[in-house]
Amino acid sequence: MNTLKGACIIGQSGGPTSVINASALGAIEAALDSPAVTRVYGAANGIKGVLDDKLYVMDEEDREELGHLRHTPSSALGSCRYKLKDPGADDTDYKRILEIFRKYDVRYFFYNGGNDSMDTCNKISKYMLQNGYECRVMGIPKTIDNDLSGTDHCPGYGSAAKYIAASCMEIYLDARVYDTGMVTVLEIMGRHAGWLTAAAALAGDYAPDLIYLPEADFDMDRFLADVQAIYQKNGKAIIAVSEGIHDENEKLIATYGGAGTHSRDSFGHTQLGGVAAKLAAFARDHTGAKVRGIEFSLLQRCASHIASRTDIDESYAAGRAAVENAVAGVTDKMVAFKCTRDGGYKCEIELVSLETAANTEKKVPREWINEAGNGVLQPYIDYALPLIAGETGQAKINGLPRFAKLRKVLAE
Numbered sequence: 001m002n003t004l005k006g007a008c009i010i011g012q013s014g015g016p017t018s019v020i021n022a023s024a025l026g027a028i029e030a031a032l033d034s035p036a037v038t039r040v041y042g043a044a045n046g047i048k049g050v051l052d053d054k055l056y057v058m059d060e061e062d063r064e065e066l067g068h069l070r071h072t073p074s075s076a077l078g079s080c081r082y083k084l085k086d087p088g089a090d091d092t093d094y095k096r097i098l099e100i101f102r103k104y105d106v107r108y109f110f111y112n113g114g115n116d117s118m119d120t121c122n123k124i125s126k127y128m129l130q131n132g133y134e135c136r137v138m139g140i141p142k143t144i145d146n147d148l149s150g151t152d153h154c155p156g157y158g159s160a161a162k163y164i165a166a167s168c169m170e171i172y173l174d175a176r177v178y179d180t181g182m183v184t185v186l187e188i189m190g191r192h193a194g195w196l197t198a199a200a201a202l203a204g205d206y207a208p209d210l211i212y213l214p215e216a217d218f219d220m221d222r223f224l225a226d227v228q229a230i231y232q233k234n235g236k237a238i239i240a241v242s243e244g245i246h247d248e249n250e251k252l253i254a255t256y257g258g259a260g261t262h263s264r265d266s267f268g269h270t271q272l273g274g275v276a277a278k279l280a281a282f283a284r285d286h287t288g289a290k291v292r293g294i295e296f297s298l299l300q301r302c303a304s305h306i307a308s309r310t311d312i313d314e315s316y317a318a319g320r321a322a323v324e325n326a327v328a329g330v331t332d333k334m335v336a337f338k339c340t341r342d343g344g345y346k347c348e349i350e351l352v353s354l355e356t357a358a359n360t361e362k363k364v365p366r367e368w369i370n371e372a373g374n375g376v377l378q379p380y381i382d383y384a385l386p387l388i389a390g391e392t393g394q395a396k397i398n399g400l401p402r403f404a405k406l407r408k409v410l411a412e
Contacts, residue, residue, distance in 0.1 A: 006107025011043035013113035017156030026319025068404035114143035139334035146195035149360035150352035151336035158311035158387035161199035187276030190242035216373030309390025345386035
């Protein structure tokens, strides 16, 4: 096989994670070290940076400083939520992408993101092929939601799960300080898949009394009865809910008590939030207890101080694998994890088609949720515990995290 020589672009897209930059570092270092890659560019704000001809020259960065990306949260190159149209309907963006690729002799494109990002990757790959431009395109998975199909789990999930479990433990203790009763509702991210909320169960003896995922229909009357029973028994009740929980008619619980004013993002997704406060109010009216609604919000995806070492190492490996496989001749694939847990945890890299990853959403198996739909069972615990293992080893200055500071030299 003839070696394909040319520049590469690495982009980040969608919601950030505490380890997405570890994947970027893996890809950047592998590209910088490869004789086949003539120049390494980082796209400013994902695919928008390509369209706007705003690329950072990663070759100009100090290698030691780049190394701090391993423990730096958020998206160091900048992210976006930009939906490419179907090229059959409007190929304006694709023509522009091809123009930029030709300008910089880009022969490798790596996109780090979730479902929608893999769809973007897939569309670009197909367009380049149809237009006779040789460019190897690879997807690097990322999402705290853990809902990408074709992989055992997603980079970013283990660290977010660890943060959620630890936070639940701390809240459990805090909520029991006073001798007065209280009902606490924790709102955790998760639109259609409850992987993040399920992580509350990892808190063990400090786990919430009730856990509700979108995979099981939510019944308000049953919820209030369960809360009442727990509150009467213990004088306290802690509940964890996914932001996307819905009733049997698919109506979001966050819209209960009103017509709903939730806006939509560029991909048509409903902007969620507010379900904790709403359920806390219902619980207050039903029980008469003091209530508190806590929304974890962005904290669950940027808590690098409690990231999982397993997650960091696997995220870095995913970035390296994308570049190494592309240079070896692979294209139109997403890096995935194949894992075993019998006799100890073992994770290996494999490749899946971008089309599969882009169009299929992975949910928590219903058999991992109890029959009542208000708790998580042992199979989930066995699945998730290895993913949160290990400490970060993050560098500190004055007791605070040391994050990467990139020069971000623009390509001309």
